[in-house]
Amino acid sequence: GAVVSQHPSWVICKSGTSVKIECRSLDFQATTMFWYRQFPKQSLMLMATSNEGSKATYEQGVEKDKFLINHASLTLSTLTVTSAHPEDSSFYICSARDLRQQAVEQFFGPGTRLTVL
């Protein structure tokens, strides 16, 4: 299957700082990328959907000013957690899909563990 990478794989930051997480599709072009958050022992919750070249669509309850998403190219989407607080500590996972091909599969990145002190 196709490969999606995330960087960094883990990050520790101080409360009030901003953290950027990158999601790259390495061997295919992703028209659409999805960002999920997973708290310990819980399932994945979709935060937002980003389409290349347009604004992200956020799920209900997700603050768009806090979780900034940019999908500037067909291979890169970034999630910036602004003014991070301890409650933002979580496992963030991205996935990528090429809807031009009506592709069925989504390919998931390995995740980024964020710890806010």
Next chain:
Amino acid sequence: SQQGEEDPQALSIQEGENATMNCSYKTSINNLQWYRQNSGRGLVHLILIRSNEREKHSGRLRVTLDTSKKSSSLLITASRAADTASYFCATDAADDYKLSFGAGTTVTVRA
């Protein structure tokens, strides 16, 4: 968004036994997918079953889909210690391209 329920929440079995977990969902789907996640790691795609399919096999995995009951099951046969993980079903809804994940089943295989 989370549209599925999974049961059981947790399952502990002996190596060599079979493990069965179920997933129910609420809306019409294009397909249903099963994923495995080892503790603290990313997702591994196991199998995809389309809405017009009823059963699918992949190695020791068998998935069924009953769209009339809006439910699916995953059977792992002859389990191994390496199968210890959390298993999630995810539905690809008919009206959008998002995947919605179930709550997951944590499987522990005892050696």
